[in-house]
Amino acid sequence: MDLLLKDVWIPLPGYERFERGDLLIRGGVISKVGEVDLSSLGGNVWKIYGRGKLAVIPGLVNAHSHVAMSLLRGVSEELPLKRWLEERIWPLEAKLEAEDVYWGSLLSIAEMISGGVTCFADMYFYMDQVALAAKESGVRANLSRGLIEGFMDTRLEEGLRLIRAWDGHDGRIRVFLGPHAPYTCSPEFLRRIAEIALEEGVGVHVHWLETAWERDYIEGSLGKDPILLLGELGLDRAKRLLLAHGVFLPRERLSEMARENVFVVHNPSSNMKLGSGFAPVPEMIEAGVNVALGTDGPASNDRQDLFWEMRLCALVHKGAKGDPTAVKAKDVLKMATEVGSRALGFEGIGRIEEGFEADLVLVDLDRPNYVGFDEENLSSMLVYAGSSSDVLATFVRGVPLYYRGEFKTIDLERVKFEVLRSRRRLLG
Amino acid sequence: MDLLLKDVWIPLPGYERFERGDLLIRGGVISKVGEVDLSSLGGNVWKIYGRGKLAVIPGLVNAHSHVAMSLLRGVSEELPLKRWLEERIWPLEAKLEAEDVYWGSLLSIAEMISGGVTCFADMYFYMDQVALAAKESGVRANLSRGLIEGFMDTRLEEGLRLIRAWDGHDGRIRVFLGPHAPYTCSPEFLRRIAEIALEEGVGVHVHWLETAWERDYIEGSLGKDPILLLGELGLDRAKRLLLAHGVFLPRERLSEMARENVFVVHNPSSNMKLGSGFAPVPEMIEAGVNVALGTDGPASNDRQDLFWEMRLCALVHKGAKGDPTAVKAKDVLKMATEVGSRALGFEGIGRIEEGFEADLVLVDLDRPNYVGFDEENLSSMLVYAGSSSDVLATFVRGVPLYYRGEFKTIDLERVKFEVLRSRRRLLG
Numbered sequence: 001m002d003l004l005l006k007d008v009w010i011p012l013p014g015y016e017r018f019e020r021g022d023l024l025i026r027g028g029v030i031s032k033v034g035e036v037d038l039s040s041l042g043g044n045v046w047k048i049y050g051r052g053k054l055a056v057i058p059g060l061v062n063a064h065s066h067v068a069m070s071l072l073r074g075v076s077e078e079l080p081l082k083r084w085l086e087e088r089i090w091p092l093e094a095k096l097e098a099e100d101v102y103w104g105s106l107l108s109i110a111e112m113i114s115g116g117v118t119c120f121a122d123m124y125f126y127m128d129q130v131a132l133a134a135k136e137s138g139v140r141a142n143l144s145r146g147l148i149e150g151f152m153d154t155r156l157e158e159g160l161r162l163i164r165a166w167d168g169h170d171g172r173i174r175v176f177l178g179p180h181a182p183y184t185c186s187p188e189f190l191r192r193i194a195e196i197a198l199e200e201g202v203g204v205h206v207h208w209l210e211t212a213w214e215r216d217y218i219e220g221s222l223g224k225d226p227i228l229l230l231g232e233l234g235l236d237r238a239k240r241l242l243l244a245h246g247v248f249l250p251r252e253r254l255s256e257m258a259r260e261n262v263f264v265v266h267n268p269s270s271n272m273k274l275g276s277g278f279a280p281v282p283e284m285i286e287a288g289v290n291v292a293l294g295t296d297g298p299a300s301n302d303r304q305d306l307f308w309e310m311r312l313c314a315l316v317h318k319g320a321k322g323d324p325t326a327v328k329a330k331d332v333l334k335m336a337t338e339v340g341s342r343a344l345g346f347e348g349i350g351r352i353e354e355g356f357e358a359d360l361v362l363v364d365l366d367r368p369n370y371v372g373f374d375e376e377n378l379s380s381m382l383v384y385a386g387s388s389s390d391v392l393a394t395f396v397r398g399v400p401l402y403y404r405g406e407f408k409t410i411d412l413e414r415v416k417f418e419v420l421r422s423r424r425r426l427l428g
Numbered sequence: 429m430d431l432l433l434k435d436v437w438i439p440l441p442g443y444e445r446f447e448r449g450d451l452l453i454r455g456g457v458i459s460k461v462g463e464v465d466l467s468s469l470g471g472n473v474w475k476i477y478g479r480g481k482l483a484v485i486p487g488l489v490n491a492h493s494h495v496a497m498s499l500l501r502g503v504s505e506e507l508p509l510k511r512w513l514e515e516r517i518w519p520l521e522a523k524l525e526a527e528d529v530y531w532g533s534l535l536s537i538a539e540m541i542s543g544g545v546t547c548f549a550d551m552y553f554y555m556d557q558v559a560l561a562a563k564e565s566g567v568r569a570n571l572s573r574g575l576i577e578g579f580m581d582t583r584l585e586e587g588l589r590l591i592r593a594w595d596g597h598d599g600r601i602r603v604f605l606g607p608h609a610p611y612t613c614s615p616e617f618l619r620r621i622a623e624i625a626l627e628e629g630v631g632v633h634v635h636w637l638e639t640a641w642e643r644d645y646i647e648g649s650l651g652k653d654p655i656l657l658l659g660e661l662g663l664d665r666a667k668r669l670l671l672a673h674g675v676f677l678p679r680e681r682l683s684e685m686a687r688e689n690v691f692v693v694h695n696p697s698s699n700m701k702l703g704s705g706f707a708p709v710p711e712m713i714e715a716g717v718n719v720a721l722g723t724d725g726p727a728s729n730d731r732q733d734l735f736w737e738m739r740l741c742a743l744v745h746k747g748a749k750g751d752p753t754a755v756k757a758k759d760v761l762k763m764a765t766e767v768g769s770r771a772l773g774f775e776g777i778g779r780i781e782e783g784f785e786a787d788l789v790l791v792d793l794d795r796p797n798y799v800g801f802d803e804e805n806l807s808s809m810l811v812y813a814g815s816s817s818d819v820l821a822t823f824v825r826g827v828p829l830y831y832r833g834e835f836k837t838i839d840l841e842r843v844k845f846e847v848l849r850s851r852r853r854l855l856g
Contacts, residue, residue, distance in 0.1 A: 070799065070800075071800075073799070073800055073809075073813060074800055074801065074802075074805040074808055074809050074812075074813065075800075075805070077757065077805065077808040077812070078752060078753050078756050078757070078808075079752060079753070080752055080753065081752065084752070107796055107799060110796050111796040111797055114796070212750070268747075269743060271747060272743040272744055272746050272747030273743055273746060273752065273812070274746075274752050275746045275747065275749070275750050275751045275752035275753075275754070276747070276750070277747055277750055278747055278748075301812075302797065302808075302809070302812035302813035303797060303812070303813055303815070305815075312740070312743075315697060315700040315701055315740075316700055316744060316747070318700050318701060318702075318703045319696075319699060319700030319703065319704070319705055319706055319744070320706075320748075321703070322640070322703045322704070322705055323703045324506060324507060324508055324509065324512070324701065324702050324703035325506050325507070325508065325703075326703070328506050329505065329506070368535055368538050368539040368542070368840065368843075368844070369539055369730065369731060371498065371501070371535060371844050371847050371848060371851075372498075372499075372501055372502055372503075372847065372848065372851045373502065374502075377502040377503070377505065380502055380505040380506075380730075381501075381502050381730070384502075384505070384701070384729075384730035384731070385501060385502065385730035385731055387731070387733075387815065387816075387817065388815075388817075389815065389816075389817030412796065415796075416796070416799050419799050419800065420799060420800065423799075423800045
């Protein structure tokens with residue numbers, strides 16, 4: 001069925017302003033932006049009338065998570081990172097089974113689509129289950145089997161098998177190689193992965209410079225420069241290089257990171273909750289680095305909520321730099337949409353233009369927090385006054401996944417039941 | 429009508445854990461916490477069945493705002509503070525009329541009660557209108573006429589008249605004296621206000637150390653120590669002293685601020701949006717200072733949302749200090765409830781105990797973000813996973829102001845219409 005969004009607010013490229021108009025979606029693709037004459041349409045069109053009280057924005061992209069960790073949300077709080085991982089998270093993850101990952105992924109996907117996320121990047125294990133959850137729920141996903149040194153060959157094989165099985169599936173799933181981090185993979189292993197990624201023509205998703213400890217490990221134990229190391233290992237030649245976190249990227253050398261295929265994923269909530277710090281986002285934007293936004297997994301960021309990350313990103317760097325002009329609303333909207341889409345290897349999504357796929361979010365502007373919005377301030381209103389609960393509908397390729405509080409592709413009660421069952425087994 | 433909350437999760441004092449039980453409210457007061465036998469009740473009782481899927485928490489207290497500035501939300505963004513105030517905010521405020529303030533206040537009150545706020549502190553002008561909005565909507569309020577040097581006598585008279593007219597009204601309104609800030613009121617004026625506050629037996633609400641510029645002004649132009657100055661002026665002898673912001677309180681001297689009648693109001697979103705910085709909250713808690721939470725006005729914090737401020741407060745200081753144990757979930761819940769209530773001069777609210785007034789919030793735990801909550805982790809879940817959109821009901825003295833998406837005391841459509849009309853006059 002085709003879809004007409006009549007009389008809605010549509011962002012111009014760059015989010016400098018919005019214009020009031022119509023959006024026609026045919027075959028999952030944006031076929032017209034502007035004025036659509038109702039009499040020109042056939043019968044089989046779902047029409048949503050915005051009456052100037054709805055905004056449409058591109059689907060939000062959560063560019064770094066471990067979504068199945070909704071199974072571990074709230075099990076361990078306010079502990080230092082090392083104790084948190086070693087005493088709580090890792091022992092529980094060792095007990096996870098494939099089916100747990102399926103249900104945990106669906107729970108996070110439900111939370112994400114209800115908040116306007118249409119696409120996410122995930123690094124974990126039992127990734128076939130994450131793929132299945134993405135396939136069934138209709139969302140887009142970029143998936144990587146997490147690879148660490150100790151299980152190098154078996155896991156690398158799993159990672160390759162994931163590529164064969166799922167890369168390109170339905171045009172909605174991309175598979176990258178996912179070496180966990182420079183402190184869990186040796187330089188030799190990382191080099192091998194970089195080579196395979198080149199051969200396979202896939203991207204690489206890796207944690208990079210999340211903590212001061214990790215920076216010191218690279219510089220001290222490995223004796224390497226953490227930026228040059230990417231080139232030495234050949235990681236920076238991957239089709240896409242997704243560097244999660246980048247909190248400790250050296251501020252004075254960010255221009256070296258400004259490459260078309262390299263993306264830093266900023267996860268502000270998680271970096272704060274684990275006490276890691278604030279990534280140099282204003283400086284990265286200034287230097288022309290591609291910066292996308294992510295939530296990280298629900299065990300270190302209990303909300304899989306890009307509206308939260310957008311607002312937090314727009315606020316915290318103003319506070320940290322003492323500069324109210326740092327990281328503008330339009331910047332975070334770009335990060336959460338078009339930059340994220342490119343980072344995850346999807347072409348033709350992330351903007352509202354004719355010919356782009358219709359991954360779209362409808363935002364209800366008829367709420368107390370938006371009173372007084374206009375074409376000039378709507379980007380600011382969405383970022384500073386908005387929240388995920390303002391999302392009225394979420395579409396991928398014009399298909400509604402969430403509409404007026406209802407999940408169209410997920411049996412949420414079943415998912416909650418199964419996740420609780422898994423948690424009882426894991427924790428009980 | 430009495431109210432029974434049957435089978436809900438109730439926090440123990442200190443928020444270390446929650447227990448499942450019933451809450452009986454009679455005559456606006458919590459008359460029983462524990463198990464309530466249905467057969468012991470008379471007929472005229474509204475019963476809400478939680479079935480273990482609702483939490484009840486004390487009403488949240490927004491301890492610093494200028495709520496009518498919803499009229500100016502989004503009119504000026506991402507400007508340095510001085511230009512923001514001088515070029516945009518002040519010229520528009522000069523055009524405000526009494527009725528504008530009434531409607532603007534109601535709009536923010538609607539937003540607040542839908543997010544679980546039952547009590548707020550406000551400093552602005554046309555304060556009779558804010559009082560009227562609070563009276564009619566059923567919320568609690570602490571009100572201060574903003575006082576600045578140039579209009580000292582007329583405004584002081586207005587401030588005193590506000591006390592006579594509204595202090596103690598219906599037990600729901602408290603009036604404080606509201607000298608704006610040490611850079612808009614001379615030491616002599618502040619001393620006179622401190623004396624009058626003592627005579628009248630009311631508290632004082634003042635901006636204090638919001639920006640580095642303000643600290644330098646006090647130390648440089650006034651030649652004073654910003655903590656000792658409070659004592660010199662006699663402000664610290666007020667019944668309550670509410671210091672908004674305190675971003676630049678010297679970290680090594682916070683123990684001097686630990687006094688029963690002195691409260692610092694932390695406004696994290698606003699302090700970030702204006703580029704002011706991060707208040708020393710972990711250090712204040714450590715030093716035993718009373719710290720409450722506020723939003724500040726909607727022009728510098730577009731959301732009047734205490735759930736946002738709670739989560740932000742719990743996250744940002746972990747990031748700034750590099751310490752995942754800084755500012756715990758139970759700390760921010762106390763700040764937002766019992767500390768805030770005391771700060772605003774209300775006795776007998778802010779805790780769920782027999783004999784306390786029933787200012788209460790029901791939170792819907794049957795949502796994807798709370799799957800896996802338990803008696804131990806529920807404080808963390810509420811702060812890190814929760815949001816204002818999870819609020820099912822907000823009560824003041826057992827009277828529902830908001831229930832299942834409906835405003836019981838506010839005609840929201842009328843309010844939106846009137847605010848838009850005011851904005852057109854102000855901006856057009």
